[in-house]
Amino acid sequence: NAGVTQTPKFQVLKTGQSMTLQCAQDMNHEYMSWYRQDPGMGLRLIHYSVGAGITDQGEVPNGYNVSRSTTEDFPLRLLSAAPSQTSVYFCASSYSSGGRGTGELFFGEGSRLTVL
Amino acid sequence: AQSVAQPEDQVNVAEGNPLTVKCTYSVSGNPYLFWYVQYPNRGLQFLLKYITGDNLVKGSYGFEAEFNKSQTSFHLKKPSALVSDSALYFCAVRDSRGKFQFGAGTQVVVTP
Numbered sequence: 001n002a003g004v005t006q007t008p009k010f011q012v013l014k015t016g017q018s019m020t021l022q023c024a025q026d027m028n029h030e031y032m033s034w035y036r037q038d039p040g041m042g043l044r045l046i047h048y049s050v051g052a053g054i055t056d057q058g059e060v061p062n063g064y065n066v067s068r069s070t071t072e073d074f075p076l077r078l079l080s081a082a083p084s085q086t087s088v089y090f091c092a093s094s095y096s097s098g099g100r101g102t103g104e105l106f107f108g109e110g111s112r113l114t115v116l
Numbered sequence: 117a118q119s120v121a122q123p124e125d126q127v128n129v130a131e132g133n134p135l136t137v138k139c140t141y142s143v144s145g146n147p148y149l150f151w152y153v154q155y156p157n158r159g160l161q162f163l164l165k166y167i168t169g170d171n172l173v174k175g176s177y178g179f180e181a182e183f184n185k186s187q188t189s190f191h192l193k194k195p196s197a198l199v200s201d202s203a204l205y206f207c208a209v210r211d212s213r214g215k216f217q218f219g220a221g222t223q224v225v226v227t228p
Binding site: 043058 | 217218
């Protein structure tokens with residue numbers, strides 16, 4: 001029972017490089033989201049999706065792109081990495097509708113990204 | 117817009133003493149409230165939630181939380197803290213689309 005799987009767990013980038021953080025869930029959750037966690041700032045929502053083909057911005061979307069072509073996958077793309085994007089990134093998913101909409105978020109183990 | 121506030125950056129408690137972690141919220145409509153715990157270098161783990169019903173909600177690892185509508189609070193409690201409860205705790209509120217808003221987190225330190 002895999003739950004939410006994030007890869008890679010660790011990544012070091014140089015400024016200006018691009019990369020994709022992968023996220024997959026096997027619980028048939030409609031809702032998927034990406035957060036970044038920085039010391040003293042809690043979890044900040046980057047992007048989220050309420051179903052395949054639907055994405056929306058969170059509170060800190062700049063510099064990140066997402067797509068949701070399938071229910072299972074929700075990759076996060078860094079277009080041109082900057083040192084300010086050094087952070088720990090978490091993917092999370094939940095049910096969001098159809099009588100199951102009060103479900104809790106399930107989190108991946110996180111991806112630690114360092115941009116030099 | 118919904119929001120969550122955790123007024124304490126850190127809570128210190130001796131093992132065996134009661135533990136309380138505070139959370140207040142602001143939402144339009146009915147609140148869906150959650151508590152999560154994060155151990156070092158791990159993802160967040162669900163502890164408990166309030167959706168409707170009894171104001172006292174029981175969750176994992178002996179934790180409970182009290183929903184107070186008049187005070188717009190959802191404080192996390194444990195009658196007798198353990199050293200292993202030392203972790204980062206997050207309160208969260210969820211809207212009707214499934215979007216979660218998290219508080220800044222409260223570091224709990226339980227000393228032997």
